[in-house]
Every structure is written in C-alpha cells, then in structure tokens.
Amino acid sequence: MDRTSLLIQTLPLIAGYLLDLLFGDPYQWPHPVKLFGKLISRGEHLLNKGSRRLFTGALMTIVLVTAVWTGLHFLFQVLAHSTYLFYPVAIIMVFWGLANRNLIDEAQKVEGALTQEGTEAGRRQLSCIVGRDTSQLTPTQIRTAVLETLSENLSDGVIAPLFYYLLGGLPLMFAYKMINTLDSMIGYKSDRYRHFGRFAARLDDVANFVPARLTALLMIVVSMSGRGLRFIFKYGHQHASPNAGYPESALAGILSCRFGGPNVYHGKLVKKPYIGQAVRELTIKDLQKACAINHKTTLLMLILTLLSLVLCS
DSSP states (O other): OOHHHHHHHHHHHHHHHHHHHHHOOOTTSOOHHHHHHHHHHHHHHHHSOSSOHHHHHHHHHHHHHHHHHHHHHHHHHHHTTOHHHHHHHHHHHHHHHOOHHHHHHHHHHHHHHHHHHOHHHHHHHHTTTOSBOOTTOOHHHHHHHHHHHHHHHHIIIIIHHHHHHHHHHHHHHHHHHHHHHHHHHHOOOSTTTTTTTHHHHHHHHHHTHHHHHHHHHHHHHHHTOHHHHHHHHHHGGGSSSTTTHHHHHHHHHHHTOOEEOOEEETTEEEOOOEEOSOOOOOOHHHHHHHHHHHHHHHHHHHHHHHHHHHHHO
C-alpha cells in the first residue's frame, strides 16, 4: 500500500469517526440503513410465502448483501479518479457506518425519561430501542435492558463495522451493515420468520463471531477489569446468542451486576440465562460508566484499525 492508498483508507476513517462523535445519526437525515430496511421489507413481502421460504429467504439475503458490496466496490473504483468526489463520499459513508454516538444518545433518552418523567415514560422510551415487552419492567430492569443494548450494539454498530472496514474497506463495511439489518428485521424464530430469516440469522452469527469477542476484550482493556475478564469466560458462551453474551458478560463484570434472565418477546416468554450473580439496584452512574466505556472502546478500536492500516503500508 503506497502513501496515497494509505491516505485514502485513513482520512475518511478519522473524519467519519469525528462526525459520528459530533452529530450521531439525526433521525431526519438520510441514511443507507433506511434504504436497506425498505429493500428488505419489500423483498420479504414478495418472497416470504409458499413452501420454499428457507430458499427464498437465503436467496434474498445473498442477493442484497452481494448487491451492496458490488455496488460500492464499483462506485469507489469510479470515484477514485476524482479526489474532490472520493473523499466527501467516503467520509460520509464512514459517518453512516458508525453508530456509537446515536447508541449512547438513545440510552440517555431512556435514562432521561425514567429519571425526569417516571417509570412509565422510561418504558415507552425503552420500547424504541429493544424488542422485549417493556410494559411491566421496573426501573432496574429498564436500566438493565439499556446496558445490555449498549454492550451488544457496541459490537454490532461500531466494532464490527470498523473490523470489516479494516478487512475490506467501505464495500465490506456496508455489506456487513446489510447483514446486520437483515438479521434485525427477519432473523427471528417467530412463525413468520422461522424459515425465511434463518439464513440471515446464521450469516449474522458468523459475521459477528470475531467482532463480538474482540469487543469484549477491548472493553476489558479500557476498563482494566479482571472481573470482567472472568465473566467473559464464565458467562459469554451461556447466552442464547453465540455472540451477544461476550460484550454483555464483559460489561456485567465491569459493573458488578447481573444481566439476562427471562423476558417477554412478541408475546412469548423467553428464558435467558443470567449473566452474573450480583443482584443490585442499577443507577444513572452505571449508565454513565457504560457510556464512557463505549467511547473508550470505540477510540481504541479506531486507533488499532489505523495502526493496522499503517503497518500494512
């Protein structure tokens, strides 16, 4: 990799990170994930029927992921001939590809509603970011859900995109974003998606295998928590998800609290194993510490990505 190629890789990454840190993802702004969602919804409406749902769901997943990678690969090949076009587009794409600021903002909205308006307001705000039934949750259960979301989505929304940017630039970063969006929309075990979304869910499991474990380790590094490391090995593999348990275990250990347990999803009680043993009331200080860990982990991953790109040059 020559100096020009190195600049092409690193400048958009730094600038995109700073934009995400400053602005997040304002809801009214355009975003490719919104387009991904519309494409998935349209495809699901057309194909999720009949007796071959496993095949049609897998076909839709492969076509969409391949189309994203191919489209961006050729787009940036064309843009590479014009510096004035390449850098603005690449910076905006990295900005769109990272979601740490937005994740923290949504968590703080829940805490703000819970603290200022009460439990019912906290439940309503929480329902915007989680799939579980929030109607009966206590304040500690609301905060537990927020903290679980912060840790899990730190992997999905930040570390994994940076990991795939390092491996394959923006085309691979957004191919991953499509995989993750597919899983979030059709990767359920409900009657509607059990067969149609199975391939997308398994593909997401594979795509997140390394990033989830990397996220947990980076969280331990920035917090210097021996208990968090022990929790990773003790509880990470016990989660129903093959990946989500690792960053959740790390945060539970860092905060010395307990995550997991039974929750209601789409009207059905889902029994999840507990992560940790310490049952205590969670407070706003726990959220503040978790948000700080998210920021530090993101910055560390950014530095490691940049260093890797430099070494490869």
